[in-house]
Amino acid sequence: RLRGMLTPEFTVRRIRRLEPAIQELIDDHLDEMEAEGPHADLQGLFADPVGGGVLCELLGIPRDDRAEFIRRIRRNVDISRGFKARAADSAAFNRYLDSLITRQRKDPDEGFIGMLVREHGENVTDEELKGLCTALLLGGVETVAGMIGFGVLALLDEPEQKDLVFEGPENVDRVVAELLRYLSPVQQPNPRMAIRDVVVDGKLIKAGDYVLCSILMANRDEALTPNPNVLDAKRASVSDVAFGHG
Incomplete structure (x- = not known):
């Protein structure tokens, strides 16, 4: 509501x-x-x-x-x-x-x-x-x-990334988006409870189990983007979870 x-x-x-x-x-x-x-x-x-x-x-x-x-x-x-x-x-x-x-x-x-x-x-x-x-x-x-x-x-x-900002305003949104992914300002893991059985990376999480979800680690996942530990505003757009999901 x-x-x-x-x-x-x-x-x-x-x-x-x-x-x-x-x-x-x-x-x-x-x-x-x-x-x-x-x-x-x-x-x-x-x-x-x-x-x-x-x-x-x-x-x-x-x-x-x-x-x-x-x-x-x-x-x-x-x-x-x-x-x-x-x-x-x-x-x-x-x-x-x-x-x-x-x-x-x-x-x-x-x-x-x-x-x-x-x-x-x-x-x-x-x-x-x-x-x-x-x-x-x-x-x-x-x-x-x-x-x-x-x-x-x-x-x-990272001077190369800084220079992108000054090359034109059209780059600002990309730089900000990449900084949000790279830095993930909310880094405190938040506990979540599974509402049904789910398998994550081969491990069973049962309904009712609590898990700690790290936004930073999710945004640095190699399955999300290549070289995730590198700040690169030129990378292809990714669906990060800097602001959570849903």
């Missing part, structure tokens, strides 16, 4: 509405980097604020709240911090989402939460809205920021 509610919110037309705001966000942070001179912090000045800022724009989080909101998210997923500290940030994060959803119920805007409230009303509960927001934010902020940073590093390590 929730997937059915979400799908219309991610149409190309709706996402394109965000393009001007996203472009403005990117331009602002590129200007900040340029102002720093020849040595600038890509991660701190661009990747982190852009990665989180785009999701905040999607959800309709006010700009004045974003820096603190993103900071809370990052602290919440930082496993180097103690449990009590992370729990406190998680509680503050949830309180903010509660207040945001309350405001959107009263006066829905054009953001993701506002659209769901307008179109589904009481058919979507506050807890469901909070759960959807949490999944998007916790799953998207760090992965996008990390992908930008590691993507730039990978291109700097």
Whole structure:
């Protein structure tokens, strides 16, 4: 049911509405980097604020709240911090989402939460809205920021691939697609349960068995593409699973 509610919110037309705001966000942070001179912090000045800022724009989080909101998210997923500290940030994060959803119920805007409230009303509960927001934010902020940073590093390590970007904008999509396959930003194996008996590589996995699925290893499978451990944006298009499947 929730997937059915979400799908219309991610149409190309709706996402394109965000393009001007996203472009403005990117331009602002590129200007900040340029102002720093020849040595600038890509991660701190661009990747982190852009990665989180785009999701905040999607959800309709006010700009004045974003820096603190993103900071809370990052602290919440930082496993180097103690449990009590992370729990406190998680509680503050949830309180903010509660207040945001309350405001959107009263006066829905054009953001993701506002659209769901307008179109589904009481058919979507506050807890469901909070759960959807949490999944998007916790799953998207760090992965996008990390992908930008590691993507730039990978291109700097492979000058031929970097040069493709500057040869023409028509190459950008291919380079990004290959970086997603090669880096696979979501690398934490997620447990899955088999719903029926299945044989994988000669091994029987019985219904009810749990398996750990590695997106990185799937995208580096030699059955998928030749020389999978090489970054090559000129390779034939492949059906990778950087964003999962289905």
